[in-house]
Amino acid sequence: MDVEKEIGQIITDLELPPRFTFTLLLQNVKKFVGKEIFVASWHFPPQITGACLHGNEGIYIFYADGTPIAHQQLIIIHEITHIVRADKGEGLNGEEERTVIEAIKKTNAKYSEAAKNVLLRRMTRSTDEGQVDQLAVGLMQRLIPERQGTEATLEKMDLD
Ligand SMILES: [Zn+2]
Numbered sequence: 001m002d003v004e005k006e007i008g009q010i011i012t013d014l015e016l017p018p019r020f021t022f023t024l025l026l027q028n029v030k031k032f033v034g035k036e037i038f039v040a041s042w043h044f045p046p047q048i049t050g051a052c053l054h055g056n057e058g059i060y061i062f063y064a065d066g067t068p069i070a071h072q073q074l075i076i077i078h079e080i081t082h083i084v085r086a087d088k089g090e091g092l093n094g095e096e097e098r099t100v101i102e103a104i105k106k107t108n109a110k111y112s113e114a115a116k117n118v119l120l121r122r123m124t125r126s127t128d129e130g131q132v133d134q135l136a137v138g139l140m141q142r143l144i145p146e147r148q149g150t151e152a153t154l155e156k157m158d159l160d
Contacts, residue, residue, distance in 0.1 A: 001131050007138040010084050021146045022073060025139075029080050033059060039076060040104045041065040042119075050075035051123045054088050055097035060104070062119070073143070078136040082126060089124035096122065 011018070014028040030037050036058035042051070044064045049071075053060040063075040092100065096118045103115030126132060 001134075003134050003138055006135055007142075010081065010135065010139065011142070013084055019142050019144050021144050023146060025077070025080065025143075029083060033083060035059060037061065038101075038104060039063070041072075048123075050079050051119060052079040052082055053092055053100060053119065053122055055092040055100065056094070057097060057101065059083060060100055074136055074140055077139050078132055081132050081135045081139065085132070087124075087126045087132075089122060092118065092122060 014025070014032055016025065016028055020028075026037060026039070035056075038058050038060045040060070040062055042062035042065060044051075044062070049064045049067070051062045053062075061076055061079045063072045063079075067075065099112075099114050099118050103112035106112065
């Protein structure tokens, strides 16, 4: 894999300038997929740091709670890389999506057993996680720091 070339392609697909803020990245991913992107923290088992679920209403990105902000960004960018590369898995059915939406609207979302079951059922591992990580790191290096910080961006995006 030519990392630089693939990163260039992702930047082109997302209609991003060569350097961009995290906020702009999230905005353009929404435009790219044509649906809402929900980002929320989750209390994962220790070996999982992030996950992404595809529904009809939106795409749901989860990052492990308790991770430092830079790591949260990297996890989210990793999931975004999967989205742009169309690593989708099966996607949620209507009932599963309602369960996930319900859970992230509540403050105890990350502890919802029903949503956890959906997550564990629908989470897929791509065969090229190492490559996705390389691309995510490359994208991360193109980020422009934001005055308001990622925390504020994520807070605005969190439903809870
Ligand atoms: Zn992955």
